[in-house]
Amino acid sequence: MRVSRAQAAANRRRIVTEASRLFRERGYDGVAVADLMKSAGLTHGGFYGHFESKEALMAETCASSGDIRTRWERLTAKRQQPPFQVLVEQYLSPRHRDQPGHGCLFAALSVDTARQTPEVRHAYTGTFRKFADMIADWLPGRRANRRRRALATASSLVGALVLSRAVDDPELSSEILDAVRQQLLGATASATPASSGKPAKE
Amino acid sequence: MRVSRAQAAANRRRIVTEASRLFRERGYDGVAVADLMKSAGLTHGGFYGHFESKEALMAETCASSGDIRTRWERLTAKRQQPPFQVLVEQYLSPRHRDQPGHGCLFAALSVDTARQTPEVRHAYTGTFRKFADMIADWLPGRRANRRRRALATASSLVGALVLSRAVDDPELSSEILDAVRQQLLGATASATPASSGKPAKE
DNA sequence: ATTATCTATAGATCTATAGATAATGC
DNA sequence: ATTATCTATAGATCTATAGATAATGC
Numbered sequence: 001m002r003v004s005r006a007q008a009a010a011n012r013r014r015i016v017t018e019a020s021r022l023f024r025e026r027g028y029d030g031v032a033v034a035d036l037m038k039s040a041g042l043t044h045g046g047f048y049g050h051f052e053s054k055e056a057l058m059a060e061t062c063a064s065s066g067d068i069r070t071r072w073e074r075l076t077a078k079r080q081q082p083p084f085q086v087l088v089e090q091y092l093s094p095r096h097r098d099q100p101g102h103g104c105l106f107a108a109l110s111v112d113t114a115r116q117t118p119e120v121r122h123a124y125t126g127t128f129r130k131f132a133d134m135i136a137d138w139l140p141g142r143r144a145n146r147r148r149r150a151l152a153t154a155s156s157l158v159g160a161l162v163l164s165r166a167v168d169d170p171e172l173s174s175e176i177l178d179a180v181r182q183q184l185l186g187a188t189a190s191a192t193p194a195s196s197g198k199p200a201k202e
Numbered sequence: 203m204r205v206s207r208a209q210a211a212a213n214r215r216r217i218v219t220e221a222s223r224l225f226r227e228r229g230y231d232g233v234a235v236a237d238l239m240k241s242a243g244l245t246h247g248g249f250y251g252h253f254e255s256k257e258a259l260m261a262e263t264c265a266s267s268g269d270i271r272t273r274w275e276r277l278t279a280k281r282q283q284p285p286f287q288v289l290v291e292q293y294l295s296p297r298h299r300d301q302p303g304h305g306c307l308f309a310a311l312s313v314d315t316a317r318q319t320p321e322v323r324h325a326y327t328g329t330f331r332k333f334a335d336m337i338a339d340w341l342p343g344r345r346a347n348r349r350r351r352a353l354a355t356a357s358s359l360v361g362a363l364v365l366s367r368a369v370d371d372p373e374l375s376s377e378i379l380d381a382v383r384q385q386l387l388g389a390t391a392s393a394t395p396a397s398s399g400k401p402a403k404e
Numbered sequence: 405a406t407t408a409t410c411t412a413t414a415g416a417t418c419t420a421t422a423g424a425t426a427a428t429g430c
Numbered sequence: 431a432t433t434a435t436c437t438a439t440a441g442a443t444c445t446a447t448a449g450a451t452a453a454t455g456c
Binding site: 026027029030100106107108109110111112113114115118121122124125128129147148149150151152154155156157158159160162163165166167168169172175176178179180182183 | 228229231232302308309310311312313314315316317320323324326327330331349350351353354356357358359360361362364365367368369370371374377378380381382384385
């Protein structure tokens with residue numbers, strides 16, 4: 001039941017990909033190593049040949065989301081609108097809200113991360129910096145205080161998604177998303193975009 | 203080892219209070235019923251005389267935070283500044299960030315709540331509505347779109363706190379809090395308030 | 405010979421319950 | 431007699447490891 005070196009590397013990547021999805025869907029404590037390995041088509045015990053611990057995997061998961069920018073750039077390149085507008089509309093879309101497993105790391109795992117090991121928090125922070133830098137580059141309007149405005153924008157986006165997922169009233173949930181979209185895009189915001197195209201990743 | 207009816211009621215309240223703190227500090231899965239009861243000075247088995255399940259307690263915890271407004275009103279009444287300014291400054295203070303157990307329910311338990319039972323989500327939603335209404339009443343400036351602006355403000359506050367707690371760099375963490383404070387209060391914001399007075403509850 | 409994976413299990417938890425205990429309150 | 435609490439434990443998990451297995455790659 002052994003496997004080639006290349007196959008083993010592919011298996012490892014698959015474990016990270018599955019973990020990334022499952023952690024975001026169910027939270028760190030909501031995913032058992034055995035479940036995860038089953039999702040990846042492998043057995044429980046095999047996990048520890050690839051990772052030192054579940055926490056080490058979590059750290060790698062946070063770091064592996066570091067290519068967010070590439071994904072967002074690919075997504076925005078397809079559209080006519082400015083990247084900032086696409087980002088805000090996709091991020092605050094019902095689709096993104098309803099697919100946490102394929103969505104933003106920060107909205108899904110920030111609270112878990114705050115209680116995690118230093119390694120996990122460090123990997124998370126690095127990925128967050130990239131996200132904030134991307135927003136800063138894309139901000140419309142005057143160039144002053146870009147960084148400050150980018151951090152405020154990131155907070156609004158993450159807060160809105162987190163709250164819209166927790167609330168049990170669909171109407172209130174949409175209201176939260178719309179409120180922040182209007183705040184960030186002003187009256188420019190198109191009515192209800194967001195339902196076409198790829199799901200928003202990260 | 204029995205106890206009077208009044209004492210039993212007090213014990214029940216103490217369990218809710220302790221749970222409220224522990225859940226916010228460690229998350230729902232991070233608190234064992236046995237730990238919680240020990241914190242309340244009772245034994246593990248006694249729990250099930252008061253609550254049907256751990257989830258039922260979680261729901262009660264969310265509902266019990268419904269008196270947020272009273273607490274915030276008491277806190278703001280002590281100050282000279284307008285309530286909205288006090289709210290924003292206290293909410294985004296390092297003190298609040300560093301004491302999740304005594305802080306905002308939404309920043310601490312939204313992600314857990316999104317995966318909880320309908321009962322928990324419903325109780326949470328009721329408490330969130332009260333919070334949003336309070337912000338709407340306190341919003342400065344023009345009266346138009348109060349509700350929309352209140353929801354956007356709540357998102358910014360919650361997002362900022364969540365992110366500032368997850369990040370491992372104290373400087374970046376403060377930068378996030380400051381960015382949102384400036385966004386919400388404008389240049390009016392005093393330099394560094396936030397370190398005196400009672401910890402921000404809810 | 406090396407090593408990626410599998411089977412089986414040790415050792416810790418954790419929720420919830422059953423039955424005993426002892427003080428309250430009719 | 432009722433009932434709030436305690437002791438003890440059943441039944442499920444969950445992380446991590448030990449040892450076996452079998453295909454790869456020098």
